[in-house]
Amino acid sequence: MGCRIRKFFSWLLLIGVIIFGVLLGSGLLNSPSAAAAIRQLEEAPRQMVYQSQQTLKDQYGNMKLKSTQKSAINPVPLTPVQLKSRQNQLLVIDVRSGLEYWMGHIPGAKRLSRSAILKEIPKDQAIAITCLSGHRSAITAHWLVSQGYHQVYNLQGGTIAWQQAGYPLQRGSQP
Known part of the structure; x- marks a missing residue:
């Protein structure tokens, strides 16, 4: 199944x-x-x-599922304008597939999986998470908070909002 x-x-x-x-x-x-x-x-x-x-x-009764548990700390939502103004202070991580990333991503954004983030990024690092529309990044941002990350930001509206705000996307596999 x-x-x-x-x-x-x-x-x-x-x-x-x-x-x-x-x-x-x-x-x-x-x-x-x-x-x-x-x-x-x-x-x-x-x-x-x-x-x-x-x-x-x-x-199965009132079983607790990890993905539905709430954390006391929540990721901070960012607009594209706020992200642009703080981009040099934040590590921007794109959580989309490789093809989506290649087709257009925020300049400087790294494409990392959840497991790679845990292995490579210290928990005190300020991180901005993005995806296409903000849904997958919100899920990942909440998960990172549940894993002990303290400075987690989520780009509201994702790369769609970034592009609609007039900011460019970079094509290819390089950040």
Whole structure:
């Protein structure tokens, strides 16, 4: 069962990346309605996971799931303007797939997985997390706080908001 779910989400991600590439290439990402549609596409898998967790919770009693536990400290939300003004003070980490990162990322942003962040980044480092629309970065930012990171920021609206604010994206695999 778990393998089928992973395959489903892999296909869903691939379809999303293809759609993102088409929209980015055509310039349609600058429209507010396109940004809202992309946020809905990104939100769908998260909602499915949440509903699955609730079903498990209902079936097996009041079990505690790590991903739904709240932390007393929350990541600090940042607007693109705030991130731009503090970019030299923060390590910007992009949590998207390699293809998404290659197609366009915030200049200077590193692409790191959760496990790489834990291995490479000290817990007192000021970190700004970003993704396409802000949903995946918010999940990662909350997770980092739960792992003991104290200076975690989340770019609201992700690279879509960054681009809509008039800031450039860098293409390729280099930060």
